[in-house]
Amino acid sequence: MDFKLNDNQKMIRNMVRDFAEKEIEPLAAELDEKEEYPHEILKKMAGLGLLGILVPAEYGGAGLDTVSYAIVIEEISKKCASTGVITSVHNSLVSDPILKYGTEEQKKKYLPLLAKGEKIGAFSGTEANAGTDLGAMETTAVLDGDHYVINGSKMFITSGSEAGIHIVFAITDKSAGYKGISAFIVESDTEGFEVGSIFDKMGIHASLTAELIFEDMRVPKENLLGEEGEGFKIALATLDGGRIGIAAQAVGIAQRALEESIEYSQQRQQFGRPISKFQAIQWKIADMATNIEASRLLLHRAAFAKDQGGRFSKEAAMAKLFASETAVKAALEGVQIHGGYGYTKEYVVERLFRDAKITEIYEGTSEAQRMVIAKNVIK
Amino acid sequence: MVLIYSNDKKLNMEMLSKGRELADELGKKVTVAVIGKSDTDPEEYIKQGADKVFVADTDLESFKVEEYTEILAGIIEKTGVETILISSDKDGKELAPRLASMMDTGCVTECTDVYIEDGNVTAERIIYSGNAVAVERFIKKPHILTVPAKLFDPLEVDDSRSGEIINEKVAYDESPSKILKVQQMECEGVNVEDATSIVSCGRGFKNKEDIKLAEELAKLLPGETIGCSRPLSADLKWMTEDHWIGLSGHKVKPKIYIAIGISGQIQHIAGMRDSDIIVAINKDPEALIFKSADYGVVGDLYEVLPKLVDTIKAKIS
Amino acid sequence: MNIIVCAKEVVDVSEIKIDKNTNKPVLQGIDKKISDIDKNAVEEAVRIREKLGGKVTVVSVGPSEAREYIKELLAMGADEAKIIPYPDTGDYNVVSTLLAAAINNLEGYDIILCGEASIDLFSGQMGPRLAQKLGVPQITYAKKIDAEDEKLTADRDLGDKKITTESTYPVLLSVTKEINEPRLPSLMEILGAANKPIEVVDHSSLVGEEDPVIEIIDVKGVSMERKNIIFDDDLDEAVKKLVDNLAKDGALG
Numbered sequence A: 001m002d003f004k005l006n007d008n009q010k011m012i013r014n015m016v017r018d019f020a021e022k023e024i025e026p027l028a029a030e031l032d033e034k035e036e037y038p039h040e041i042l043k044k045m046a047g048l049g050l051l052g053i054l055v056p057a058e059y060g061g062a063g064l065d066t067v068s069y070a071i072v073i074e075e076i077s078k079k080c081a082s083t084g085v086i087t088s089v090h091n092s093l094v095s096d097p098i099l100k101y102g103t104e105e106q107k108k109k110y111l112p113l114l115a116k117g118e119k120i121g122a123f124s125g126t127e128a129n130a131g132t133d134l135g136a137m138e139t140t141a142v143l144d145g146d147h148y149v150i151n152g153s154k155m156f157i158t159s160g161s162e163a164g165i166h167i168v169f170a171i172t173d174k175s176a177g178y179k180g181i182s183a184f185i186v187e188s189d190t191e192g193f194e195v196g197s198i199f200d201k202m203g204i205h206a207s208l209t210a211e212l213i214f215e216d217m218r219v220p221k222e223n224l225l226g227e228e229g230e231g232f233k234i235a236l237a238t239l240d241g242g243r244i245g246i247a248a249q250a251v252g253i254a255q256r257a258l259e260e261s262i263e264y265s266q267q268r269q270q271f272g273r274p275i276s277k278f279q280a281i282q283w284k285i286a287d288m289a290t291n292i293e294a295s296r297l298l299l300h301r302a303a304f305a306k307d308q309g310g311r312f313s314k315e316a317a318m319a320k321l322f323a324s325e326t327a328v329k330a331a332l333e334g335v336q337i338h339g340g341y342g343y344t345k346e347y348v349v350e351r352l353f354r355d356a357k358i359t360e361i362y363e364g365t366s367e368a369q370r371m372v373i374a375k376n377v378i379k
Numbered sequence B: 001m002v003l004i005y006s007n008d009k010k011l012n013m014e015m016l017s018k019g020r021e022l023a024d025e026l027g028k029k030v031t032v033a034v035i036g037k038s039d040t041d042p043e044e045y046i047k048q049g050a051d052k053v054f055v056a057d058t059d060l061e062s063f064k065v066e067e068y069t070e071i072l073a074g075i076i077e078k079t080g081v082e083t084i085l086i087s088s089d090k091d092g093k094e095l096a097p098r099l100a101s102m103m104d105t106g107c108v109t110e111c112t113d114v115y116i117e118d119g120n121v122t123a124e125r126i127i128y129s130g131n132a133v134a135v136e137r138f139i140k141k142p143h144i145l146t147v148p149a150k151l152f153d154p155l156e157v158d159d160s161r162s163g164e165i166i167n168e169k170v171a172y173d174e175s176p177s178k179i180l181k182v183q184q185m186e187c188e189g190v191n192v193e194d195a196t197s198i199v200s201c202g203r204g205f206k207n208k209e210d211i212k213l214a215e216e217l218a219k220l221l222p223g224e225t226i227g228c229s230r231p232l233s234a235d236l237k238w239m240t241e242d243h244w245i246g247l248s249g250h251k252v253k254p255k256i257y258i259a260i261g262i263s264g265q266i267q268h269i270a271g272m273r274d275s276d277i278i279v280a281i282n283k284d285p286e287a288l289i290f291k292s293a294d295y296g297v298v299g300d301l302y303e304v305l306p307k308l309v310d311t312i313k314a315k316i317s
Numbered sequence C: 001m002n003i004i005v006c007a008k009e010v011v012d013v014s015e016i017k018i019d020k021n022t023n024k025p026v027l028q029g030i031d032k033k034i035s036d037i038d039k040n041a042v043e044e045a046v047r048i049r050e051k052l053g054g055k056v057t058v059v060s061v062g063p064s065e066a067r068e069y070i071k072e073l074l075a076m077g078a079d080e081a082k083i084i085p086y087p088d089t090g091d092y093n094v095v096s097t098l099l100a101a102a103i104n105n106l107e108g109y110d111i112i113l114c115g116e117a118s119i120d121l122f123s124g125q126m127g128p129r130l131a132q133k134l135g136v137p138q139i140t141y142a143k144k145i146d147a148e149d150e151k152l153t154a155d156r157d158l159g160d161k162k163i164t165t166e167s168t169y170p171v172l173l174s175v176t177k178e179i180n181e182p183r184l185p186s187l188m189e190i191l192g193a194a195n196k197p198i199e200v201v202d203h204s205s206l207v208g209e210e211d212p213v214i215e216i217i218d219v220k221g222v223s224m225e226r227k228n229i230i231f232d233d234d235l236d237e238a239v240k241k242l243v244d245n246l247a248k249d250g251a252l253g
Helices: A007-034 A039-047 A066-079 A081-101 A104-115 A174-180 A231-267 A279-307 A313-342 A348-360 A366-377 B009-026 B042-047 B065-079 B090-102 B208-218 B230-235 B266-272 B288-292 B301-316 C036-052 C064-076 C092-104 C126-134 C187-193 C235-248
Strands: A121-124 A140-144 A147-158 A165-171 A181-187 A193-198 A209-220 B002-005 B030-035 B052-057 B083-087 B111-117 B120-127 B132-138 B143-147 B164-169 B177-184 B197-201 B225-228 B256-260 B277-282 B295-298 C002-006 C009-011 C017-019 C024-026 C032-034 C055-061 C080-084 C111-115 C138-147 C151-157 C161-168 C171-175 C198-200 C214-221 C229-231
Touching: A007 A039, A007 A066, A007 A081, A007 A348, A007 C064, A007 C187, A039 A081, A066 A081, A066 A231, A066 A279, A081 A104, A081 A121, A081 A147, A081 A165, A081 A181, A081 A231, A081 A348, A104 A165, A121 A147, A140 A165, A147 A165, A147 A181, A165 A209, A165 A231, A174 A181, A181 A209, A181 A231, A231 A279, A231 A313, A231 A348, A279 A313, A313 A348, A313 A366, B002 B009, B002 B065, B009 B030, B009 B042, B009 B083, B009 B111, B009 B143, B030 B042, B030 B065, B042 B052, B042 B164, B052 B065, B065 B090, B065 C138, B083 B090, B090 B143, B090 C092, B090 C126, B090 C138, B111 B143, B120 B143, B197 B208, B208 B225, B208 B256, B208 B301, B256 B266, B266 B288, B277 B288, B277 B301, B277 C235, B288 B295, B295 C235, B301 C235, C002 C036, C002 C126, C009 C064, C032 C036, C032 C064, C036 C055, C036 C064, C036 C111, C036 C138, C036 C171, C055 C064, C055 C092, C064 C080, C064 C187, C064 C198, C080 C092, C092 C126, C111 C126, C126 C138, C126 C171, C229 C235
Parallel strands: A121 A165, B002 B030, B002 B083, B030 B052, B052 B164, B083 B143, B197 B225, B197 B256, B256 B277, B277 B295, B295 C229, C002 C055, C002 C111, C024 C214, C055 C080, C080 C198, C111 C171, C138 C171
Antiparallel strands: A140 A147, A147 A209, A165 A181, A193 A209, B111 B120, B120 B132, B132 C214, B177 C161, C009 C032, C017 C024, C138 C151, C151 C161
């Protein structure tokens, strides 16, 4: 057993930390306030290879391990949780399934575009009536000559309005239930692809979350990802990987809340001494630190399991469940430690508080994670 | 014997006073080295504490480190000096270590104090960006030290003093490098190091024109001195370098230092930490500068400054 | 063009705290890194190589654990590195002697780059000492370098004046922080650095036992106690309180 990061992982952490401090932190509050997508930041990240973390070098990526990936997402999310989720979706929900299920032609065509950041990726699965129950989706794809004709709409799509490449899920065979869902690679400039409304969210303001509408959208047959009817399987396996990204985002948010709280508690004086001298504050900080450490261990364990091959659904679900609940608690306590100031937009804990909550909801709610975990442990 | 060298007369005089004190304590003599052309009559050094002035004739037009190192080494050899004080200006700071290397001996740059302890020459200098002071002792002779300006006060002129003046040519080899151009930097002649109050500006200012908000405040304080952090001088060039306060810029110790829109990087703090009272104005409540401040106002400088100017005006009228 | 860069592992000075009981700086457990200005030197070296071709070699005297940080310099574009493990006693004469011996063992050199000073001790001695030991001219405080095949010119920033100096090779330059913005290595460059050679050179293979010329006999903490009174209420009220306090302290002239 070795709990140490290797030299490469440490260098990657230092590099991303430097980058996030210099290039993300100064902009994060403003992007949040104006609900602006971080285009400039993403461009710079592409130059550093951060948009092709898991993509092998032959397709223009860095070809890194998943622990390194988790480190990158944590460091970015520490400074901006919105940029964190955009990066996570792009890497693990879009590039990864193309890499795993795509044909050689699809990989050659799409992976370099994604890895170099020329196109941002989105994962278009959720619908108004199909959230945790993805099988309830209504979007359909009908084969017509060399094209599939897709009709329907999608909800809550991260980067939906900004992405150039979407993984779209649609029903190709209604009678086959889960096995009638297929996955497609869809370019956003395809005719019939429309962006509906942008959602006005509680947090992660800079990650624009959109409604998508497909109207007689003709997608070339060769853009089917995997086989017809494999969509549900692809979605579940992909979300396992995605949960590692969200767990990392949650650890980043929680870690920031901890760091801000430690610093503030040492500065803030009440009754003639820093509030960090009071046990009430110390216990909060001790609990935060312990939960974060546990989250990070679960996260790195899940990432390691993914790299070992084989199934890692349980590990990813546990990491995501524990890390997201830790992030919510840490942000809540962070605000509490900051007192009245923490309730104002002057202090970053206010944003962390709003950003943290979503980690318990997207890419599988905490309830869904518990379902996955229970299914894996009660046999 | 103690040797003093600077190409600046004023610094020579300041070091002479310390050199005199060290020499008296050790029962030795003090020599001032003059290299190249100098407007100063060597007698002036004698009258302010020197026993001897060694004037090395050269054809060199101005300071050039490789050649000056060899000349100074020659003087040291001829005079047999053991302790050498060199001014801690940019020329001195590149000369002293090269000289020390040539003599395989120790060197302490930018001393904050020099004294004899247990018969040994001992020097103090600031390290870790101002967080600590290192006390260093020489094991080998000669001892080479560089001394910043204004650390010691010059001695009174004593017309009764007499001493020896030596004129000699010292051999040196020519360096393969040459100076192509010397450009006096545009400079507003501001002396932040001697200022009693400083209003200092940082990246929080959005435009060069906005600095006048700070000038309004400075006008209400003695000296009306404006300083700045590194980015405003080195990167943006809004202010000349004589305004720059920090580790690589000027080190200041005014009675009151008002840092406006300065984040408070440690390199900046190192330049102003000796101020009596430090005030910070910054819109980021988490800015590092507040940790180094006596008083802080969290707010947008564009709102705070006009209010501050009005309030001070009302107070002092 | 054979370019040598001298780099030093230092403690992150911004994290140093003073132990109130012993009045000593606490260095244990503080993050280490490559001294900031040394990264500017590496950046400049890589830019010169990009223009004129050649090789960039990093030489560092310090603990062998510095390897971890030296790799960052390889990721930035340096081609190889030598680490000479040696305890940091603050004796620049010994360190410059080791550096000079290690550099003389290389295949030859045209340009040697150093940071103006290391951010921990900030003595600025290494460049001039090393130049003297190697018998080459020194151009200190360089904030712009124009290297050509046969010679280079550099602008030196001396505060009140700017001096343009020209030199043939070999030459040593110490650079200031303003000279450039060190690049962040990409993920691919970080991975590529793993294949670049880092050689650990035993100091005894370079020079015999060197007698120290100076010793640091004490390090005293300088605590910076400030009042830290922050007015963060309503702005009018805050400004009023500030001015009242300043008047009380007699700071308004």
